[in-house]
Amino acid sequence: GQQVMQIPQYQHVQEGEDFTTYCNSSTTLSNIQWYKQRPGGHPVFLIQLVKSGEVKKQKRLTFQFGEAKKNSSLHITATQTTDVGTYFCAGHSGAGSYQLTFGKGTKLSVIP
């Protein structure tokens, strides 16, 4: 079945440093979604990427979808304490599949 791998599992950064998490799929994806889960909370949708090579920005967050549609990344510029949480990618293979497969997540800690 489809597998989505995400690295690193944990990341500790000093406030103001940049942060990047990477997502790789074993199969070509129709689209990829990113979610953020604050400590004690539930996953909240951030963005969806659909096109090959797509780049989207949300303030300090930059999302990329690889040319082959098998990998993606989330980059946060100048982290803040409000960025703390676990970031998940989730891939959908399309082609008649109704499943969404999540990566294991990257837990971000920001040291003030």
Next chain:
Amino acid sequence: EAQVTQNPRYLITVTGKKLTVTCSQNMNHEYMSWYRQDPGLGLRQIYYSMNVEVTDKGDVPEGYKVSRKEKRNFPLILESPSPNQTSLYFCASSLGTASYEQYFGPGTRLTVT
């Protein structure tokens, strides 16, 4: 307010005692799903439903049952819970298939002793 609700939020039970976790959404979403979240394993899909009376297995369906008799409700049933089903469970819904934004419920923390 658009939301996904789950009940109960916390549950401690014993091995073998049947239980149901309810999930309800008020957004008229067609797609609903259940996930379990375990440390180091991320979110794993248990079951999903594309519409009323249409359900299918996710990646970890063993030991679980679901039903979708109404569009808004998608209960998760554990007929004979075991300690390895101790986990944090999330229900989610979306407008269409998995290619749409998923709205998650607040979660149900289940402990089976």
